[in-house]
Amino acid sequence: MGDNFKTPQGKITRISGNCIALIGDDIDTDRIIPARFLKCVNFDSLGNSVFEDDRKDLNGTHPFDLELNKGASILLVNSNFGCGSSREHAPQALMRWGIKAIIGESYAEIFYSNCLAIGIPCFTQEKRVIKKIQEEAKKNILSFEIDIAEKKAFSNKLEVDLLIKESSKKMFLSGNWDATSILLNNSLLIESKINELPYVNFNANNL
Amino acid sequence: MSQNTLFDKVWDLHKVADLPGGSSQIFIGLHLIHEVTSPQAFGALKDKNLIVKFPSRTVATVDHIVPTDNQSRPFKDNLAEQMIDTLEKNCQAHKIKFFNIGSGSQGIVHVVAPELGLTQPGMTIACGDSHTSTHGAFGSIAFGIGTSQVRDVLASQTLAMNKLKVRRIYCKNILSEGVFAKDLVLHIINKLGVKAGVGYAYEFAGPAVSALSMEERMTICNMSIEGGARCGYINPDDITYNYVKGRICAPKKDNWDKALKWWGSLVSEIDAIYDDEVEVDASKVEPTVTWGITPGQSIGINQRIPKLEDLSLDDQFIAGEAYEYMGFKPGQKIMNTPIDVCFIGSCTNGRISDLRIAAKIAKNKKVSPKVKAFIVPGSEKVAKEAKNEGLDLIFKEAGFQWREPGCSMCLAMNPDKLTGDQVSASSSNRNFKGRQGSPSGRTLLMSPAMVAAAAITGKVVDVRNLI
Numbered sequence: 001m002g003d004n005f006k007t008p009q010g011k012i013t014r015i016s017g018n019c020i021a022l023i024g025d026d027i028d029t030d031r032i033i034p035a036r037f038l039k040c041v042n043f044d045s046l047g048n049s050v051f052e053d054d055r056k057d058l059n060g061t062h063p064f065d066l067e068l069n070k071g072a073s074i075l076l077v078n079s080n081f082g083c084g085s086s087r088e089h090a091p092q093a094l095m096r097w098g099i100k101a102i103i104g105e106s107y108a109e110i111f112y113s114n115c116l117a118i119g120i121p122c123f124t125q126e127k128r129v130i131k132k133i134q135e136e137a138k139k140n141i142l143s144f145e146i147d148i149a150e151k152k153a154f155s156n157k158l159e160v161d162l163l164i165k166e167s168s169k170k171m172f173l174s175g176n177w178d179a180t181s182i183l184l185n186n187s188l189l190i191e192s193k194i195n196e197l198p199y200v201n202f203n204a205n206n207l
Numbered sequence: 208m209s210q211n212t213l214f215d216k217v218w219d220l221h222k223v224a225d226l227p228g229g230s231s232q233i234f235i236g237l238h239l240i241h242e243v244t245s246p247q248a249f250g251a252l253k254d255k256n257l258i259v260k261f262p263s264r265t266v267a268t269v270d271h272i273v274p275t276d277n278q279s280r281p282f283k284d285n286l287a288e289q290m291i292d293t294l295e296k297n298c299q300a301h302k303i304k305f306f307n308i309g310s311g312s313q314g315i316v317h318v319v320a321p322e323l324g325l326t327q328p329g330m331t332i333a334c335g336d337s338h339t340s341t342h343g344a345f346g347s348i349a350f351g352i353g354t355s356q357v358r359d360v361l362a363s364q365t366l367a368m369n370k371l372k373v374r375r376i377y378c379k380n381i382l383s384e385g386v387f388a389k390d391l392v393l394h395i396i397n398k399l400g401v402k403a404g405v406g407y408a409y410e411f412a413g414p415a416v417s418a419l420s421m422e423e424r425m426t427i428c429n430m431s432i433e434g435g436a437r438c439g440y441i442n443p444d445d446i447t448y449n450y451v452k453g454r455i456c457a458p459k460k461d462n463w464d465k466a467l468k469w470w471g472s473l474v475s476e477i478d479a480i481y482d483d484e485v486e487v488d489a490s491k492v493e494p495t496v497t498w499g500i501t502p503g504q505s506i507g508i509n510q511r512i513p514k515l516e517d518l519s520l521d522d523q524f525i526a527g528e529a530y531e532y533m534g535f536k537p538g539q540k541i542m543n544t545p546i547d548v549c550f551i552g553s554c555t556n557g558r559i560s561d562l563r564i565a566a567k568i569a570k571n572k573k574v575s576p577k578v579k580a581f582i583v584p585g586s587e588k589v590a591k592e593a594k595n596e597g598l599d600l601i602f603k604e605a606g607f608q609w610r611e612p613g614c615s616m617c618l619a620m621n622p623d624k625l626t627g628d629q630v631s632a633s634s635s636n637r638n639f640k641g642r643q644g645s646p647s648g649r650t651l652l653m654s655p656a657m658v659a660a661a662a663i664t665g666k667v668v669d670v671r672n673l674i
Contacts, residue, residue, distance in 0.1 A: 025525050026401060026501050030639045034646070035618045039272060039286040041246040041293050053646035079521070080402040080435065083501075084639060085618070086337040087244065088353035109405050109437045110337055113368075114353035167369060170228035179355075180255065183232060183363040186224050190365055193223045193234045194261070198469045199330060200236070202462035 005047070005096055008119030011175040015101045015121065016145040017073030021134035022063050027077065028084035029111065033093040035085075046089055047096030064097065074144050074153075076134045077104035079127070082111025091115045101146055103153065103162065105130050117179065121148060121172055123162035133160060148172050209373035211476040213442055214408045217348045221331045223365055230367045236330040237347075238265040238360045239316045240303070242272055242290040243620070244335030248357035249297040257362045259301040264364055266325060267298050267305040270315045271620045275583050275610035278308050287621065301361075314586020314612045317341040317554035321425065322588050324454025328443040328470040333360055338554045338636065340431040343440035344424035345447055346473060348408070350438040371408040371437065372482035378415035380490035385671035387564075388423035389430075389556060389634070389654035391415065393495040393505045395487055396434040400522075401503040404436025407482070410475065411441050415489030421450040422560045429555045430636055433502035442474040494670055496541050497638045497652040499529030504638075505652070508669045512539050532640055533649050534628070541667055544651070547629040549580035549662035550643075552610075553617040556634035556655045557585030559592050565659035566598040568673055574606035575665030581608035581623070583615040607662065619644025632661035 037049045055062040063069055075094065081104050082090060091114045094102075102115065102122045115122050123146070136142050136158070144153040146162070148169060153160045171177040183190075194200055209215055223232040240248075245267070252259070259265065272287040282288040298305035306312040312319060317338055320326045326342045332349035333339060335357045342349035356366055376399075382391060409431045416427065424441050431439025441447075448467060451457045458466040493507030504526070506512065514537040518526050530537060551557070551565050562584065574580045582602050584590035590612055593599055599609045616623040617635035624644025625631055631643055631650050638650040651667065660670040 024528070025521070028501075028637075028639045030618075030637070030642050034641055035620045036644070038243050038620060039284075039290065041289060042250060043247055053641045056646065078524075080405070083401060083435065084337065084432075084637060086335060086339075086351035086353055088247075088335075088355060091353075106402060106405065108402075108435065110351050110353060110432075114355065117353060117355035117359075165369070167226075167229035171230075174227065176226075176228060179367045180257070180359050180362050182226060183359055183365050183367060184257075186232060186365075187363075189223050189232075190234065190260070190363060193221070194364070197220070197234070197236060199327060199458075199466070202458045202465045202469075203327070203456065 012119055012121065012172040012177070013148055014146060015074065017100060017143070018069070018071060019074045019076050019133065019137040019142040019144055020063050020069040020072035021076045021137040023078065023134060025079045026083055027081050029082055029087050029090035030084055032082065032090040033087065038087060038089055043089065043092040043096065046093035050093040050097045068141065071098065073098050073100040074146070075099045075102045076130065076137055077102060078130060079105040081107050083108035086110045088114045088118070091118055091120055095120055103130070103133070116168055116171065116177055119177055121164060121168070123164050125160065125162060129160060133158070209480055209482050211479040212373050212410060212481065213346055213440060213473050213475045214348060214371070214373045214410065216473050217329055217331065218370060226367055230369050232365050233331060233368050234365050235333045235360050236264065237320070237325060237332045239320055239332065239334035239339070240265055240267045240357065241316050241336065242269050242294040244354050245297065245357055246290065246293045247354045248361055251358040252361055259303065259361045261364045262302045265303050265361065266320065267294060267303050268313050268316050268319050269294060269307060271614045271618065273308065273613040274621050275613050275615050275623060278611050284622070311587050314589065315554045315557060315614055317429065318558060318585035318589065321345070322454065322586060324451055324457035327451060328447060329473045333366065337432045338429050340436070340438050341425050341429040341554055343428040343431065343438050344421060345451070346440055346443035346470070348438055348440065351432065372406055373410055374407045374483040374485065375410045375412055375481045377484065377486045378411065378413040378489045379486060380488055381415045381418050382489050382492060385674050386492050386494060387654040387656060388419055388426040390492050390495040391489055392427045392430040393497065393502065393652065394492045396430065396503045397505045398487060399434055399485065401433065401501050402435045404431060404434040407436050409434065409436040409439035411439060416441055417444065420560060421446060422558045425558070426555055430502065433636060443470050494654065494657050496657065496667060498533060498535055498541055499526065500532055500638060500640050501525060502636065502638060502652060504529055506541055508542060510541070512537060512541060514538050542669070544667040545630065546578055546632045546661045546666055548625060548631040549578055549658050550583070550616045550631055550633045550635065551655045551658050552583030552585065552615050553635040554585065555636040557583060557589065559589050561634065561655040562589065562593050562598050565655045566601045568656055568659040568670065569605040569607065569663065570601050572605055572663045574662045577665045578662050580606065580662040581610055583610045584612045586612050616643050618642065632658045632667065634658045
């Protein structure tokens with residue numbers, strides 16, 4: 001975090017780090033980063049404010065404040081994580097705190113695509129498996145090595161199968177998750193598409 | 208896989224290419240931007256040395272951070288001033304049309320685009336805001352995106368996306384007197400759950416939906432995202448066309464006839480195939496109020512807050528959190544819950560018809576002395592129309608504060624906030640922990656009519672007894 005922070009670039013094939021378990025369903029993006037921190041014109045300072053209100057409320061016992069989780073980079077969550085607002089500030093805040101990958105039961109759609117767009121792979125597994133690794137990570141330091149191509153996470157004791165959308169997997173492995181240049185490769189197709197759209201024609205000069 | 212639905216037709220028309228990896232490149236017909244999620248996107252364009260590909264397909268307004276008491280510049284809040292200033296500069300530099308404060312057309316982005324006639328059937332619409340689903344009310348495919356995707360739309364007018372499945376939500380019968388679109392959508396989210404829509408577009412259909420006005424349809428589609436669905440839509444019909452006709456950005460003369468013909472061809476076919484279909488009986492819906500910390504945790508006004516054992520295992524964890532945060536006991540009635548703050552506004556329920564129904568209830572009555580109540584029109588146009596009809600005076604005489612347009616206390620990025628553990632009756636869309644600006648503030652979502660009734664009585668009541 002801080003001055004040393006670098007956004008991910010290029011191919012993402014392996015991620016290793018300690019896990020941090022965050023228990024709860026439907027954890028929304030207002031909780032991940034409360035709206036008052038959206039008053040900014042860049043994402044740089046968001047890392048310190050991640051889960052600000054939840055952490056204050058728990059007075060040092062929130063997972064993001066525990067000594068055990070210091071320096072962790074793989075977040076373990078439950079279902080519908082990141083629901084609510086489309087604010088990319090939420091995954092940006094997690095990333096700037098140090099999160100590099102997320103393993104959970106399920107994700108809200110916009111949160112998932114925001115994570116994909118900034119280079120945070122989100123893996124899924126069934127409730128039973130997630131619960132087991134969360135329990136493990138709550139007791140002791142659990143260090144995972146995630147192999148995206150193999151769709152597996154390894155620790156000294158555990159080998160966990162992970163699920164990820166095939167299209168997302170390919171994007172991370174090829175480095176195409178940063179979509180802008182891929183989209184612009186099709187500039188000619190984009191220009192011919194705009195001329196095919198009936199409403200572009202019948203709305204010309206309306207604004 | 209769905210076939211011959213409006214969603215399929217609009218998706219296929221806008222598909223530019225298949226991308227390596229299996230997703231699709233989709234052309235975005237209308238891109239809406241505001242001050243919160245766009246600055247970093249413009250910053251990224253600059254870093255990458257890119258230009259805005261089709262500046263005329265992006266339209267901007269300012270809504271999230273604007274104060275609603277005094278909108279003179281510079282804003283008192285330096286950060287808010289910096290955000291609006293950045294948007295002004297970005298729009299100017301990239302030749303993007305910007306509806307600023309005082310233009311007569313500023314307001315919440317999802318109120319402004321429809322009232323200008325920018326939102327039309329058959330379009331793909333994206334905006335860095337999750338409630339972009341609102342525009343689906345017109346039979347467009349509209350969805351919220353994050354800032355990196357805002358960058359992609361600015362740079363290429365396209366997005367990389369996976370095709371959604373389509374679930375038809377058939378609402379049979381019609382809503383009864385004193386029950387509104389907000390009640391119906393809260394009811395649907397409660398029945399299906401807040402994550403049921405993940406991976407789906409929702410098609411709202413059936414007689415209860417066809418009977419709704421455009422503004423009510425926008426309320427329904429607006430809250431698709433609260434049910435997990437990134438987009439929700441309603442097939443266009445005469446109600447849609449009559450709403451669009453004559454608006455400043457609507458097709459004119461010969462073009463209007465061309466548009467009508469094309470729009471009609473987009474409607475889901477009778478033999479369309481859906482990935483899933485569910486049915487809801489609209490006649491059974493009561494005025495609905497949320498009691499918890501997700502929009503799915505709602506009950507009819509005459510029901511009791513569910514006990515843990517009444518809920519599925521999946522819903523129990525979040526229910527436990529909700530009892531604790533809200534201070535409600537399982538099995539308790541929601542009726543007569545005391546209210547501290549009443550908020551009528553937002554992209555869900557800040558339109559003229561919302562203010563009309565609230566004014567009807569407030570007329571010749573007084574806001575309870577225990578309650579702070581305020582009205583935030585969704586746009587400058589809504590405010591003007593309300594003033595023309597004298598609604599502002601009705602509200603002021605009743606003791607409501609009449610404010611300037613903006614998102615306001617829906618997400619409390621401006622000075623309008625709950626304090627401490629105040630309980631708010633709110634016509635907005637989210638009752639998340641801390642959503643209305645106080646980390647311990649509590650939000651009960653309901654229709655604008657129900658909020659007005661709560662303002663007058665100082666507690667949660669059945670608005671049907673006041674109409």
